[in-house]
Amino acid sequence: MFSAVRPxxxxxxxxxxxxxxxxRRAQMTLDWWSLEEWLEAPTxxxxxxxxxxxxxxxxxxxxxxxxWLRVAAVADGEDAPQLFRxxxxxxxxxxxxxxxxxxxxxxxxxxxESVYPAAGFTRRTVVITLRKDDWRIPExxxxxxxxxxxxxxxxxxxxxxxxxxxELLWWYGPTILTRAWHQVPYFIVAEAExxxxxxxxxxLYGMHGHIVRLAVHPAHQGRSVGARxxxxxxxxxxxxxxxxxxxxxxxxxxxxxxxxxxxxxxxTGQEVSIWSCALR
Numbered sequence: 001m002f003s004a005v006r007p008x009x010x011x012x013x014x015x016x017x018x019x020x021x022x023x024r025r026a027q028m029t030l031d032w033w034s035l036e037e038w039l040e041a042p043t044x045x046x047x048x049x050x051x052x053x054x055x056x057x058x059x060x061x062x063x064x065x066x067x068w069l070r071v072a073a074v075a076d077g078e079d080a081p082q083l084f085r086x087x088x089x090x091x092x093x094x095x096x097x098x099x100x101x102x103x104x105x106x107x108x109x110x111x112x113e114s115v116y117p118a119a120g121f122t123r124r125t126v127v128i129t130l131r132k133d134d135w136r137i138p139e140x141x142x143x144x145x146x147x148x149x150x151x152x153x154x155x156x157x158x159x160x161x162x163x164x165x166x167e168l169l170w171w172y173g174p175t176i177l178t179r180a181w182h183q184v185p186y187f188i189v190a191e192a193e194x195x196x197x198x199x200x201x202x203x204l205y206g207m208h209g210h211i212v213r214l215a216v217h218p219a220h221q222g223r224s225v226g227a228r229x230x231x232x233x234x235x236x237x238x239x240x241x242x243x244x245x246x247x248x249x250x251x252x253x254x255x256x257x258x259x260x261x262x263x264x265x266x267x268t269g270q271e272v273s274i275w276s277c278a279l280r
Contacts, residue, residue, distance in 0.1 A: 005087050008044035008056065015053040019073035025080055025111045026073040032179035035071065042094045043067065047083050055083040059095050059103060063173020067100035072112060080111055081118035088119045096279045104169065107273045116275035124276040126251040130265035135238045137231050138262060143224045147232050150187040150199060157196040158189060165215040172213065184212065186236045190225050200229040202237055209242030230263060
């Protein structure tokens with residue numbers, strides 16, 4: 001039966017929400033945005049059959065040439081790989097037209113493990129979740145840095161640290177950092193001689209604490225700056241009674257994992273594969 005690919009519109013809101021909420025194969029990880037903010041973006045696409053939306057994908061590109069596929073949903077009983085193969089060429093052109101050079105999809109559900117490779121994506125890495133079940137914070141050596149709450153005017157300098165600390169795939173630019181600053185309860189920076197050399201922020205989901213981001217400029221890594229930022233973030237969450245406390249990192253990031261184990265974090269077994277596709 002014929003199905004058509006077209007850009008999503010605000011009129012599709014109810015149908016898209018129904019897909020995301022009522023069907024088994026759905027993923028929505030918008031982080032700092034709401035779905036409504038993106039429904040008329042040129043990178044929001046649906047597959048429609050006989051007036052019914054049967055698939056939806058949303059790509060978000062902010063402050064970076066990397067676009068993340070943040071929402072994916074397919075109606076029950078439909079062939080998800082086939083629908084994405086049908087939708088992807090139009091969506092890829094729209095992303096490239098915005099300046100994206102790479103698209104990245106997160107496979108939170110096993111169903112996406114077959115969808116992305118079917119459209120030419122390759123597995124880039126795996127993100128793992130670590131969990132802390134106690135409120136212990138290890139003793140740290142004295143670190144000649146000042147840790148304070150981040151201010152809005154710090155964002156450009158924080159973004160500069162982020163670009164040095166992470167590879168392109170993981171960049172947080174000023175737009176994302178500003179959104180986070182307004183939304184999370186705890187956002188701190190580390191300063192040395194008046195220069196911002198690292199930052200971290202944490203969030204709460206009910207009483208579940210999560211260390212969202214921790215970054216240190218490469219020139220200052222290996223000097224316990226990251227440990228100090230982690231300790232301060234944990235103190236904030238522990239003082240609120242947060243339990244459990246989690247964070248994410250890449251499976252190959254052994255240095256960070258060693259730091260987290262020192263603070264009592266352990267792998268939960270939850271893994272999310274990251275798939276990517278070049279656009280140019």
